Amino acid sequence: MNRIERYLGGVVLGHSLLVMLVLMVIFSFFEFMNQVGKLTEGYTLGLASFYTLLKVPVYSYEVFPIVLLIGTLMGLGSLANQSELTVLRVTGWSIKRILWAVLKTAFLMWLVMAVIGEFIAPKSEAYAKNMRAEALNQSFSIGSNSGLWVKDEYRYIHVGRIISSQDLRDIEVYDLDQGRIKGLIQAKQAHYVNDSWVFKEVKQVDLTLLPADQQLPARIEYSSKNLQKMAEIFPLKPEDLTKLDIETRYLSGWDLYHYVAFLEDNGLDASSYLLSLWRKIATPIVVLAMIAVVFPLIFGSMRQVSVGQRIFLGVLIGMGFHLINQLIGNISVVYQLPIVLGALGPSIALLLFSWYWLRKVDG
Structure with missing residues (x-):
């Protein structure tokens, strides 16, 4: 990276970390209040606080695409308001070159979050569930009373x-x-x-x-x-039983791959686990789509808007994409449509739409 690319990346990174911090505080507060309602003599306030802390890696990995969208929108929006992006354009930087500079930082951030999602979040989630179950004297929960x-x-x-x-x-x-x-x-x-x-x-x-x-x-x-x-x-084995009590979206890609193979070898339905696996594979495309959709907004009709408007728009786009992605994926499982299409389809559609919109703005 040259100096300008590092500067652009630093702006996006700084605003994304700020958004992540705010969201983690909000998620942690609601999770902690939820755990306070379950306090017993064994499940103390300290254990509830520790449980909430263990959930932070899980939440951070799950909301990363939305955090990246809002952070990029805020960071580049502040540069647009200060005419710094205009100066870059005048000095010969095209929109595509600026996009490539931002993508370098975005994918470095994704690599860090991928490590968290593959190695830290699954162990943290499993430990949190077991710790709370033992404190509440609950049996290990898998599905229903039929065992x-x-x-x-x-x-x-x-x-x-x-x-x-x-x-x-x-x-x-x-x-x-x-x-x-x-x-x-x-x-x-x-x-x-x-x-x-x-x-x-x-x-x-x-x-x-x-x-x-x-x-x-x-x-x-x-x-x-x-x-x-x-x-x-x-x-x-015990580690396999532990993973069974974790929601599929919290499992690592490696664990999902092996569990899908286990279910298929036993003639069982693996579609929901296969969907989660393909969603993990599709994460780089989601990151690319989230960054690409920002640029037509920044270089189009939103050069001069407030920070609050950008945050609202980022939340609207991010949550809307998340809901549509969940809906299409679940429909593909229920109606036995191609799982790959259900997992990759929404992100590819958003990426193509963003690229088409960006080409119109770039003229």
Whole structure:
């Protein structure tokens, strides 16, 4: 970057950080007030404050595109009001060159947020949920009272309750042979010890199909035995169980990729997770679209407007795009439309519209 590019990037970065700070204060305040209503003897004010702090990386990653839009609109708008952009144009800087200078800073900011979204936010979200659940003496929550079903290659596994990522209750394992149940394992509880699951208070049932003969028809031979404990291979590890309790948009791209593969291998619907994965892949396009839509506004009919008007317009565009993006993505899942189109379509449409509008303004 040359000096002018660094100056433009610094202006955008400074205003974006200011917007991020304001939004994080607002989000944290409402989250903290929500947690205050759940205080108990175990879940103290200090834990509620810590929970709110752990949610900051999650919120910052989620609102980054809107923050970038408003920050760029405010930063370049202030330069336009002071005629600094006009001076740049007079000295030979085209709109596209200014756009490229701003995009360099925007993508550096996106790289930082991508690291937060991939490595920090998922761990922070998982720890926050577990910490609050333990303080409130809640069982590990996954979906509904029906527990968790997992399909392995030769087994169906049902977990009645998930107390924590390393403590399971009321487990049933159905062993299959060519589509028929050949055995059943029932365990009152299971603990993860030394990198393996140990079932306790186990009842093991074996079913054997005996063919018909001259004296007796086909029949099933039944035998059972009780065991105090036994080692058992379970297809999910504690970290996988923890991720199941996190909303899909908070999972890292790597975790989403592996979980989509797991669901597809087990013949389960992975469309919502696939949508979240493609939305993460589409983030650079969203960043580019958010920056591109600012330039026709700045160099068009909004050269001289107040900061409040720019903030209002930025919020309007950002929230409108977010709602449309969510709507189209969810419609693609519900009506089984191409997931890639639902994830990439809105951002590509906004980018093409912004580029067309910018070419008209640039003349």
